[in-house]
Amino acid sequence: MALTYEHIKQRLVEKFGEQVKGFEEPYGMLTFEAPKELNLKVLQFLYDDAELQFRFLTDLQAVHYPDDTGRELAVVYHLHNLTENIRLRFKVFTEISRPDVFSAATLYASANWMERETYDFFGVNFVGHPNLKRILNVDEMDYFPMRKEFPLEDQSRIDKDDEMFGRGGSIV
Amino acid sequence: MARPVQYNIYGKTDVKLVKEGPEGYMGEAFMATTLEQVVGLARKNSLWPLPFATSCCGIEFMATMGAHYDLARFGAERVGFSPRQCDLLMVMGTIAKKMGPVVKQVYLQMAEPRWVLAMGACASSGGIFDTYSVLQGIDQIIPVDVYIPGCPPRPEAVLDGFMRIQDLVGKETLRRRNSDKYKQLMDSYGIQ
Numbered sequence: 001m002a003l004t005y006e007h008i009k010q011r012l013v014e015k016f017g018e019q020v021k022g023f024e025e026p027y028g029m030l031t032f033e034a035p036k037e038l039n040l041k042v043l044q045f046l047y048d049d050a051e052l053q054f055r056f057l058t059d060l061q062a063v064h065y066p067d068d069t070g071r072e073l074a075v076v077y078h079l080h081n082l083t084e085n086i087r088l089r090f091k092v093f094t095e096i097s098r099p100d101v102f103s104a105a106t107l108y109a110s111a112n113w114m115e116r117e118t119y120d121f122f123g124v125n126f127v128g129h130p131n132l133k134r135i136l137n138v139d140e141m142d143y144f145p146m147r148k149e150f151p152l153e154d155q156s157r158i159d160k161d162d163e164m165f166g167r168g169g170s171i172v
Numbered sequence: 173m174a175r176p177v178q179y180n181i182y183g184k185t186d187v188k189l190v191k192e193g194p195e196g197y198m199g200e201a202f203m204a205t206t207l208e209q210v211v212g213l214a215r216k217n218s219l220w221p222l223p224f225a226t227s228c229c230g231i232e233f234m235a236t237m238g239a240h241y242d243l244a245r246f247g248a249e250r251v252g253f254s255p256r257q258c259d260l261l262m263v264m265g266t267i268a269k270k271m272g273p274v275v276k277q278v279y280l281q282m283a284e285p286r287w288v289l290a291m292g293a294c295a296s297s298g299g300i301f302d303t304y305s306v307l308q309g310i311d312q313i314i315p316v317d318v319y320i321p322g323c324p325p326r327p328e329a330v331l332d333g334f335m336r337i338q339d340l341v342g343k344e345t346l347r348r349r350n351s352d353k354y355k356q357l358m359d360s361y362g363i364q
Contacts, residue, residue: 137305138269145304153302160302 003051003084005030011052015045022091031089039075039092040102046079046088047107054079054088057104060114062122064096066148072096073124077104094124103129121146208346215259215285216341217247219334222258224278226265229292232324233264241327246334255281260337261314266294267307279314280363284349287337290316291330293323315357 008030012020020042022033034042046054059078066072071093079088094101103126104111115126116135123144126132134141143150153160194213196205221243223233237243237251252258255278267275279288290310293299296319298308310316317340320333348354358364 136270150304152304154298154304154306154308157298157302157308 003081003086005086008052008086008088011049012042012045016042029087029089031091033091033093036075036092036094036101039077039090040104040107042090043077043079043104043107046090052081053083054081054086056080056082057108057110057114058087060104060111060118062118062124062146064122064147068093070095073099073122075101075118075124096123099124100127101125102127103132105129120144123147208344209342211346212342212344216338219247219260219287219338219341220258221248221251221260221262221289222253222255222278222282223251224261224263224265224275226263226267226271227294229264229295229324232327233262233291233330236327236330241331243331243334246331246338248334255279256283258282259285260287260289262289262291263295263310264291266299266301267310268305269307270305272307272313275310276313285341285344287317287341288314289318289320289333289337291320291322291333292325293321295319296321299323313361314363315361 005025009023009032012032016034016038019038020032020034022031024031046052056079057077058080059076061076063074063076064072065074073094073096075092075094077090077092079090080086081088092101099122101124103115105115105126106128112130113135115124115129116132118124119126119129119132120134120137121144133139137145194205194209196203196209198204223230225231225233235241237248248260255261259282261279261282263275279286288310290296294301294306295310296316298306300323302308307313318333318336320329322329325333
């Protein structure tokens, strides 16, 4: 019997009850969220269970929602079941003032660098990570570039024509 | 069949394929000229480039080194990947801020006389990548002699840039590297 999203949802609700919520299927991929204290438990359950073998962590990223106070940073895990070819998205929300999330690096080896990248760009502090430091940006950088308040452009240029960038100028 | 090409066109057209050589006093079986010109001639026709190829411009450089647009015709047959052995640093491609100290280190390891060629828009000015992570032009960290614009520049443009470097090399005075102006330039980059 092939694994279906209904079945996965049922197993998750059986195990975790009301704590897993927000089940939806954007673009055909089941997405759910859980409180951040449970993230390792959920991941471990999805890994160990003989039926739901989600053993491949495809992606680990974060999203910054500046307007959702209390839930600004969402850490998103993309999981894949290789035997049944089923993908799953698991989100964990945390507030921006204390962005601590438990690290999945002991469970998935690929999470190591992906968590470093998420820390580098969003500032999510992964508790229990063996080597949490900047990976793609310059080590001396003191801000987290992908957060919405920081500009994309390099601020040291003085020769830019604002008109061409749609800011001010005569073409508004 | 392609149109027939005639190579020996001396005397038949005004175009000279090769410049005649440095000015000097010619006599029977000897020529007297200045040392600068001879050294310049020797250096410019045997520049050993160091291709610091980072991204797409590197591929374009590979095409320039290929048989169709041959860079070896200009003396750059032997490209070296060790800065200790090369005189021309060709920076080709986007240099991120994290890569900046590496480029500087490679430049510092080169022996005088050394020239730098910035190929492509990214090396000249950051190109289309105006972001927090890309160095907006390598001239923020090392002095550049020739810039080749383009994204990526066509091989003909690369050859043109290379020929301009050759002009610079051929005309350089032997005292330039010890002059005050050069020292000031190096100080402005923080290079001893």
